[in-house]
Amino acid sequence: MATEPTLQLEKLSAGYDAAAVVRELDLYVNPGEVVAMLGPNGAGKTTTLRAISGLLRPMNGVIRIDGIDIASKPPAARARDGIAHVPEGRGVFFGLTVAEHFRLGHRGEQLDVDAAYDHFPALAAIKDRRAGLLSGGEQQMLTLGRALARRPRLLLLDELSLGLAPVIVERLLPVVSTYAEESGCAVLLVEQHIHIALAVADRAYVLSHGEVIIHESAEKLRGDHQLILSGYLGEQETTATVSD
Amino acid sequence: MQDLVLFVLLGLGAGSVIAGIALAVVITYRGSGIINLAIGAISMVAAYAFWALRSDFFGITLATVPAIVVVMLSSILVGVVSELLVFRPLRTSSPLAKLVASLGILLTLQATMLLWFGSASKQIPNVFPDDILQIFDTSIPANRFWMAAVVVVISLAVGAVYRWTRFGLATRAASENEVFAMLAGLSPNQLSMVNTLLASALAGAMGIIAAPLAQADSTTLVLFIVPALAAALFAGFTSLPIAVIAGFGIGIGQSLMFYASTLSWFPTEQGGNPLPGTQALLTFVLLVVALSLRGASLPTRGELVEKRLPEAPRPKHLARSAAVFGAIGVVLLVVLPFGYRQALMLSLIGMVLCLSLVVITGFVGQVSLAQVALAGVAGFVVSHMIVDAGIGFPWGPIAGSIAGVVVGLIVGASALRVRGVSLAVVTLAGVVAIEQFGFASKRWGAGSAGSPVEQPSLLGFDLGTTASYRGLDGKLPSPVLGFVFLACVIALCLLVAQIRRSVLGQQMLAVRANERAAAAAGINVARVKITAYAISSFIAGTAGWMYAYNFGSVSAARFGFLIALAFVAFAYIGGITMVSGAVIGGLVATEGLVPHFFQELLGISGNWTLLVGGLILIVTVIQNPEGVAGTTYRKRQASKRAKAAADVATETMARAGES
Numbered sequence: 001m002a003t004e005p006t007l008q009l010e011k012l013s014a015g016y017d018a019a020a021v022v023r024e025l026d027l028y029v030n031p032g033e034v035v036a037m038l039g040p041n042g043a044g045k046t047t048t049l050r051a052i053s054g055l056l057r058p059m060n061g062v063i064r065i066d067g068i069d070i071a072s073k074p075p076a077a078r079a080r081d082g083i084a085h086v087p088e089g090r091g092v093f094f095g096l097t098v099a100e101h102f103r104l105g106h107r108g109e110q111l112d113v114d115a116a117y118d119h120f121p122a123l124a125a126i127k128d129r130r131a132g133l134l135s136g137g138e139q140q141m142l143t144l145g146r147a148l149a150r151r152p153r154l155l156l157l158d159e160l161s162l163g164l165a166p167v168i169v170e171r172l173l174p175v176v177s178t179y180a181e182e183s184g185c186a187v188l189l190v191e192q193h194i195h196i197a198l199a200v201a202d203r204a205y206v207l208s209h210g211e212v213i214i215h216e217s218a219e220k221l222r223g224d225h226q227l228i229l230s231g232y233l234g235e236q237e238t239t240a241t242v243s244d
Numbered sequence: 245m246q247d248l249v250l251f252v253l254l255g256l257g258a259g260s261v262i263a264g265i266a267l268a269v270v271i272t273y274r275g276s277g278i279i280n281l282a283i284g285a286i287s288m289v290a291a292y293a294f295w296a297l298r299s300d301f302f303g304i305t306l307a308t309v310p311a312i313v314v315v316m317l318s319s320i321l322v323g324v325v326s327e328l329l330v331f332r333p334l335r336t337s338s339p340l341a342k343l344v345a346s347l348g349i350l351l352t353l354q355a356t357m358l359l360w361f362g363s364a365s366k367q368i369p370n371v372f373p374d375d376i377l378q379i380f381d382t383s384i385p386a387n388r389f390w391m392a393a394v395v396v397v398i399s400l401a402v403g404a405v406y407r408w409t410r411f412g413l414a415t416r417a418a419s420e421n422e423v424f425a426m427l428a429g430l431s432p433n434q435l436s437m438v439n440t441l442l443a444s445a446l447a448g449a450m451g452i453i454a455a456p457l458a459q460a461d462s463t464t465l466v467l468f469i470v471p472a473l474a475a476a477l478f479a480g481f482t483s484l485p486i487a488v489i490a491g492f493g494i495g496i497g498q499s500l501m502f503y504a505s506t507l508s509w510f511p512t513e514q515g516g517n518p519l520p521g522t523q524a525l526l527t528f529v530l531l532v533v534a535l536s537l538r539g540a541s542l543p544t545r546g547e548l549v550e551k552r553l554p555e556a557p558r559p560k561h562l563a564r565s566a567a568v569f570g571a572i573g574v575v576l577l578v579v580l581p582f583g584y585r586q587a588l589m590l591s592l593i594g595m596v597l598c599l600s601l602v603v604i605t606g607f608v609g610q611v612s613l614a615q616v617a618l619a620g621v622a623g624f625v626v627s628h629m630i631v632d633a634g635i636g637f638p639w640g641p642i643a644g645s646i647a648g649v650v651v652g653l654i655v656g657a658s659a660l661r662v663r664g665v666s667l668a669v670v671t672l673a674g675v676v677a678i679e680q681f682g683f684a685s686k687r688w689g690a691g692s693a694g695s696p697v698e699q700p701s702l703l704g705f706d707l708g709t710t711a712s713y714r715g716l717d718g719k720l721p722s723p724v725l726g727f728v729f730l731a732c733v734i735a736l737c738l739l740v741a742q743i744r745r746s747v748l749g750q751q752m753l754a755v756r757a758n759e760r761a762a763a764a765a766g767i768n769v770a771r772v773k774i775t776a777y778a779i780s781s782f783i784a785g786t787a788g789w790m791y792a793y794n795f796g797s798v799s800a801a802r803f804g805f806l807i808a809l810a811f812v813a814f815a816y817i818g819g820i821t822m823v824s825g826a827v828i829g830g831l832v833a834t835e836g837l838v839p840h841f842f843q844e845l846l847g848i849s850g851n852w853t854l855l856v857g858g859l860i861l862i863v864t865v866i867q868n869p870e871g872v873a874g875t876t877y878r879k880r881q882a883s884k885r886a887k888a889a890a891d892v893a894t895e896t897m898a899r900a901g902e903s
Binding site for chain 2: 075076077
């Protein structure tokens with residue numbers, strides 16, 4: 001491949017209190033690509049994202065952003081380098097208004113507010129409202145809008161659909177894929193709703209017990225429900241034969 | 245009416261200082277999640293520095309403005325140093341560890357000032373014009389208005405910074421959720437540092453403008469932290485305007501209380517003086533009322549690692565430990581020379597106080613600073629029983645402990661809706677109120693002198709410090725009283741260990757971990773808390789009458805605000821979740837065995853001890869954020885586990901070799 005992947009994980013192991021949740025994970029995301037990370041509860045999806053954004057110190061392995069090892073950087077520095085991590089739940093500050101969310105930035109950072117309002121016109125109408133008073137869908141729009149307004153080169157999305165009506169999720173995710181395509185931003189997407197994720201993703205990894213058991217194009221996975229199902233049920237031998 | 249207005253306006257003075265320090269408290273809390281007890285101490289440093297620079301102490305005398313600049317810079321320096329050396333290493337420690345560390349800073353600053361400038365108080369140079377204003381036909385010094393104006397202007401400026409600047413926005417965001425803030429590219433360390441700068445500058449300014457009210461001495465400005473904490477608590481440690489308004493309110497309220505005490509209907513004590521301490525009582529009552537109406541929960545910060553109290557392991561080998569401890573205790577009491585013997589006895593008392601904190605704070609997670617005050621209640625009851633009613637040992641101590649329990653239950657009941665650090669603040673206000681209103685009162689305390697206590701005796705045997713058996717060196721105090729203390733300590737240690745092993749102990753730990761989850765699991769949280777308060781107050785009360793018998797008298801000074809804070813620190817350093825931690829806490833407590841040893845070894849005394857104590861406190865907290873006993877336990881567990889793993893490995897290898 002000519003281009004270097006934006007994100008590259010090499011034999012990444014991470015976990016809590018010396019117990020590895022993710023073991024020897026290899027994964028890459030190319031610029032402009034949307035990659036879904038799927039798998040049952042406890043597979044290590046969120047742990048992987050936390051290791052990438054620096055909230056968790058990996059036990060082993062290398063994380064490269066555009067080819068550069070970022071091991072030594074604290075979370076804030078990684079964010080400044082263009083990693084936008086939208087955490088599980090609502091990544092908003094309840095005490096700040098919508099407009100204030102777009103003013104909030106590190107030194108020298110200017111968020112692209114207009115782009116955010118373009119992506120989510122609904123936000124423009126409520127910009128002086130405090131985030132704590134917004135509905136779940138509006139909060140998630142704000143989170144995503146803020147992440148996009150930072151013009152990241154790597155976007156990490158954790159369970160965007162959590163607690164939201166499917167109709168809203170179906171509005172949010174296409175925005176992400178369009179943005180990735182237009183800006184060349186790499187997107188790594190964690191989802192419980194397989195079909196929603198596969199609808200926007202280019203490729204997908206399926207994790208189980210901290211290991212990648214399936215790595216396939218989204219197109220193929222969309223057509224083969226049995227394959228995914230076997231991944232969730234942990235029938236690794238079946239998957240091996242199918243994915244061959 | 246005229247007088248009323250006069251006192252309201254006079255109250256503006258104290259109100260401004262309280263409001264300013266409260267503002268600094270809230271800024272610090274929002275910036276870093278630390279409740280910094282040392283903020284009043286920074287004002288004290290500024291006051292001393294301002295005096296020194298204006299009166300040729302360092303060989304030069306600066307003009308007012310340059311002196312102010314230098315003072316502000318040195319206040320900021322104190323803040324930065326404490327941030328870098330103390331609070332940053334403790335970032336991921338429990339709030340209690342930070343509270344204890346800030347107490348270490350307070351003590352260190354106090355000792356430094358005393359060593360540097362001596363114990364005589366200094367007149368802080370006045371920065372305001374000396375005009376007298378005529379309002380409603382009364383004369384009011386203009387400086388009160390100047391003070392209020394300075395604080396109001398500063399508050400508005402700080403408010404504007406928080407409201408409109410990017411820094412303010414970032415601080416508000418990070419104080420709400422630190423993780424999200426980091427993901428947004430904000431550095432919590434930087435934010436915390438800038439807020440500390442702001443707060444220390446503000447505290448320094450308060451030290452300068454306090455001139456009309458206070459002198460530069462080692463306590464006055466330091467103690468302003470108590471009403472300031474109360475004001476900050478009114479504001480939920482969040483709202484700047486409420487903190488400032490509450491600060492002014494408390495100042496004016498205290499002034500009005502002073503006015504009321506000059507009126508004929510106001511209750512008096514012997515000698516016709518008005519009852520003392522009603523101002524501290526007012527602050528406490530306001531706080532309790534406000535909190536029980538509203539229920540207090542401080543905003544949490546959504547931090548990366550949830551900060552918990554250290555583990556509370558199940559105690560083992562009770563009989564063996566008790567026997568060993570008892571044997572060592574008896575031998576030491578007989579063999580040690582009188583100075584060390586006295587230190588050992590005080591250590592035994594300290595152990596009891598720390599034990600009471602193990603129950604209430606270590607097991608149930610309630611940070612109560614009131615334990616020393618409860619001990620005081622018991623001590624004074626013992627004294628008054630013997631003096632007023634002629635009732636002595638053992639009925640006096642029993643009544644004393646019961647009185648401790650009663651007051652403890654009142655504190656506990658008023659604190660049922662308050663938890664965590666808010667509880668610490670409420671109980672701190674309670675300590676000051678009990679000390680000033682209770683112990684210092686001639687009516688039910690001891691006034692400024694001590695109140696005598698007769699030596700204990702049982703069935704004709706003298707158990708007191710003057711008993712005929714004098715140990716090997718034949719000097720006072722007699723080890724006999726030490727034996728009594730030792731028996732009490734062993735009994736109470738066994739009691740607390742047994743509680744930890746009982747169902748009640750498990751319920752306590754469940755309440756400590758998560759009150760809602762505990763309630764959902766069918767535990768009556770209120771009942772567990774009240775039981776814990778009763779047990780821990782009983783233990784604290786025991787310490788109280790032990791003090792009384794040890795010194796032959798009780799005085800307010802022994803149960804004061806700084807001592808109350810210090811004992812939380814000792815208990816925490818020892819290991820607040822373990823019985824062995826209480827033993828260590830007692831050994832390192834003020835005037836205990838370890839400080840006495842150092843004092844003899846280094847030949848230091850007084851303020852140097854205070855300074856060394858403060859520094860050791862800080863270092864110990866940073867080195868052992870779980871307390872000495874906790875760290876030891878953890879290390880031992882780790883080595884045990886490593887050994888077990890190694891054993892398994894060799895066994896497997898051996899088996900592999902066989903097959």
